Amino acid sequence: MDTVIQSLLNGALMGCVYALITLGLSLIFGVMNVVNFAHGDFVMLAMYFTFFIGSMWGVDAVFTPAVTFPLLFLVGVVAYYLIIDGTLRQKYVTQIAVTVGLMTFLRALTQLMWKAQPRALPYSLIQGSIHIAGYNIMLSRLISAGVSILAIGGVSLFLSRTWPGRAIRAASDDLDAASLMGVNYRWTYALAFGLGSALTAIAGGLLMTFQQVDPTMGVRFGLLSWCVLALAGLGSIPGLLISGVIVGAAEALSMSLWDPRARSLIVYLIFILVLWVRPRGLFGRK
Amino acid sequence: MSMSSEPILQVSNLTKRFGNLVAVNNVSLQIPAGEIVGLIGPNGAGKTTFFNTITGLYTPDEGRVVFKGQDITGMPPHKICKLGMSRTFQVTKAFTEMTVEETVRVGAYNRHGEDDVMEKVDEVISFCGLEEIRHQKCGDLGLASLRRVELARAMATEPDLLLLDEAGAGLTAAELAELMEILRKLNREQSVTLCVVEHVMQMVMGLCERIFVLDAGELIAEGTPEEISNNPRVIEAYLGERAIR
Ligand SMILES: Nc1ncnc2c1ncn2[C@@H]1O[C@H](COP(=O)(O)OP(=O)(O)O)[C@@H](O)[C@H]1O
Numbered sequence: 001m002d003t004v005i006q007s008l009l010n011g012a013l014m015g016c017v018y019a020l021i022t023l024g025l026s027l028i029f030g031v032m033n034v035v036n037f038a039h040g041d042f043v044m045l046a047m048y049f050t051f052f053i054g055s056m057w058g059v060d061a062v063f064t065p066a067v068t069f070p071l072l073f074l075v076g077v078v079a080y081y082l083i084i085d086g087t088l089r090q091k092y093v094t095q096i097a098v099t100v101g102l103m104t105f106l107r108a109l110t111q112l113m114w115k116a117q118p119r120a121l122p123y124s125l126i127q128g129s130i131h132i133a134g135y136n137i138m139l140s141r142l143i144s145a146g147v148s149i150l151a152i153g154g155v156s157l158f159l160s161r162t163w164p165g166r167a168i169r170a171a172s173d174d175l176d177a178a179s180l181m182g183v184n185y186r187w188t189y190a191l192a193f194g195l196g197s198a199l200t201a202i203a204g205g206l207l208m209t210f211q212q213v214d215p216t217m218g219v220r221f222g223l224l225s226w227c228v229l230a231l232a233g234l235g236s237i238p239g240l241l242i243s244g245v246i247v248g249a250a251e252a253l254s255m256s257l258w259d260p261r262a263r264s265l266i267v268y269l270i271f272i273l274v275l276w277v278r279p280r281g282l283f284g285r286k
Numbered sequence: 287m288s289m290s291s292e293p294i295l296q297v298s299n300l301t302k303r304f305g306n307l308v309a310v311n312n313v314s315l316q317i318p319a320g321e322i323v324g325l326i327g328p329n330g331a332g333k334t335t336f337f338n339t340i341t342g343l344y345t346p347d348e349g350r351v352v353f354k355g356q357d358i359t360g361m362p363p364h365k366i367c368k369l370g371m372s373r374t375f376q377v378t379k380a381f382t383e384m385t386v387e388e389t390v391r392v393g394a395y396n397r398h399g400e401d402d403v404m405e406k407v408d409e410v411i412s413f414c415g416l417e418e419i420r421h422q423k424c425g426d427l428g429l430a431s432l433r434r435v436e437l438a439r440a441m442a443t444e445p446d447l448l449l450l451d452e453a454g455a456g457l458t459a460a461e462l463a464e465l466m467e468i469l470r471k472l473n474r475e476q477s478v479t480l481c482v483v484e485h486v487m488q489m490v491m492g493l494c495e496r497i498f499v500l501d502a503g504e505l506i507a508e509g510t511p512e513e514i515s516n517n518p519r520v521i522e523a524y525l526g527e528r529a530i531r
């Protein structure tokens with residue numbers, strides 16, 4: 001029983017980071033209807049950037065988003081204008097081909113630059129753990145979860161309270177109407193893609209405080225974020241957080257009770273089950 | 287009939303095709319600044335397509351659109367909106383997840399920054415009589431309210447030319463009268479030029495100084511309401527529809 005609760009705790013904390021990653025994906029998919037296969041690889045890229053900056057300047061991973069956030073925002077905006085923008089009015093297949101191409105490119109690039117072996121930073125400031133009622137909670141995971149929730153809240157405020165946020169929501173609701181009310185859709189899409197990508201910088205920095213990065217991370221986080229998004233459905237930010245926690249907990253449970261190698265299997269299973277039983281997700285609006 | 291003032295919109299030889307179908311066929315017309323003009327025609331005549339082509343949602347296959355002296359042919363919708371043209375939609379396109387107030391606010395950002403946007407929002411909301419529903423979600427509203435919210439959203443962009451696509455469709459007589467009153471006031475007090483596409487003849491006849499008639503994509507008549515209602519080609523085009531009424 002203790003192992004169950006312990007892994008549920010770990011998984012739930014991890015799930016908050018998953019929710020943050022998925023928020024980026026959900027922005028991109030919800031606003032411009034682009035199925036972004038490269039999102040997981042943006043997370044991986046963010047982790048490598050974190051490693052690079054952390055090891056070069058000796059900066060702790062938690063502080064790297066100060067640099068990687070604007071950097072990934074820029075990468076997202078450039079990727080949008082260079083390759084996504086031209087495919088918006090094309091067939092779905094074209095869009096998929098393009099984001100799969102981007103995925104392959106990012107993967108090859110990171111392998112070229114950092115080789116295939118896992119990379120990790122020295123221990124973060126936020127190492128150690130606290131003990132509550134006999135359970136052991138890693139400080140780095142606890143803080144990661146907290147920061148993720150804060151970041152999600154920040155994005156939520158940005159979307160609901162600011163002019164660009166409202167433009168993003170209007171364009172995702174009805175593009176034609178938004179355009180005719182003066183909203184520049186390319187600008188809005190570039191912003192959504194940039195912000196969606198930049199959020200992986202925060203997640204990447206947090207993840208690097210307690211784990212390493214290798215070139216398979218892209219697939220893992222891609223699958224994870226699509227699973228969380230499918231479970232949550234589009235449009236509800238609290239729903240995203242709950243779904244992230246569910247997926248994180250399920251993953252952790254399967255690892256401790258069954259086999260560590262079963263983690264992706266469980267995630268796939270949830271993904272397929274949701275698409276089959278409830279395609280609009282638990283909290284989706286359509 | 288002579289032009290009473292400078293045209294705000296000049297459309298020349300506009301053509302829009304969908305495959306073999308010519309939805310708008312070589313249409314030329316001018317809308318004088320400050321007037322309320324009507325655009326009528328039976329279902330499928332090409333009225334909505336005409337609006338979509340003028341506002342930049344579609345690119346015309348042929349022809350030119352000049353707005354306030356500037357060629358806007360092929361310009362993206364948000365730029366056309368910035369220049370001072372806005373519209374409502376026949377099939378309502380409200381922002382379903384937003385409140386009425388927020389929806390109007392999106393329009394008001396067209397000319398206002400965060401510091402003074404709410405003044406504009408308040409003004410438009412009271413002008414359109416939306417105070418009571420301003421905090422409701424658009425997705426929860428009925429058709430009559432939705433049409434009015436769309437009008438408010440378009441007005442909030444502060445257009446010089448406002449295009450209304452069947453804004454009266456599906457409204458009761460009382461709601462229609464209210465809408466017409468708002469439109470007259472808008473035209474009179476803020477000198478906004480209006481172009482109303484209508485199926486409801488009563489609304490066009492009571493509101494417009496000049497009427498254009500489209501049939502099967504072609505402009506078949508232009509004139510005052512009296513001239514139009516006595517025009518044999520128009521009567522013929524509408525014959526089937528009249529019988530239903
Ligand atoms: N996006 C489109 N694709 C193909 N055909 C269209 C499209 N929009 C309109 N049409 C066709 O163009 C013609 C004119 O339609 P429309 O402009 O909606 O007429 P109206 O608004 O006068 O009722 C119709 O025959 C309609 O079927």
Ligand SMILES: [Mg+2]
Pocket residue numbers: 333334335376
């Ligand atoms: Mg129509």
